[in-house]
Amino acid sequence: MNNVMINKMIAGAALYCGLVSIPGFAAGTLEVEESIMVNANPAAVWALAGNFNGLDRWHPAIAKSHQAEDVRTLTLQDGATITERxxxxxxxxxxxxxAITSDPLPVKDYQSTLRVESAKNHTSKVI
Structure with missing residues (x-):
């Protein structure tokens, strides 16, 4: 499987698992876990998705990523920025x-984990 196909699969998962605004959602903690199976070996998937400063290589909403130490600044396609630690x-x-430290999104205290696991027949589960 080539990198373009891996990019599309991971990007699809990112869009599927992306942030959504829920009108009227009460304050509190919301935990969501989503996963997708990717028809590529975990090493290939991790080589792409495991680069903390490489989100712009596979997520269609991200135009640019810049990392300084443990902080990355993402520039969205519309020019808005998100800062994550x-x-x-x-x-x-x-x-x-x-964790998101600065963003234009209607979220607070956002934390996330990206994980790649080995699955059957040399495929991957991205969580």
Whole structure:
């Protein structure tokens, strides 16, 4: 499987799992876990998705990514920016976590983890 196909599969998962505004949602904690199976080996998927500063390579909403130490600034296609802080990175375990520190989105205290796991027949589960 080539990188273009992996990009499309991961981007589809990102859009599917993306942030949504829920009118009238009461204050509190909302936890969501989504996953997608990718027909590529975990090493290939991690090589693309595991780059904390590489979100612009596979997420269609991101025009540019810039990283300075553990902080990345994402420029969206419309020019808005999101700043995120890397809170945990485990290359061997193929996962990282981050928190949004500044954004134009209607969210508060956003934290997320991206994880790539091995699945049957040399495929991957991206969570």
């Amino acid at each position: 890397l809170t945990n990175y485990n290359a061997q375990g193929q996962h990282y976590s981050y």
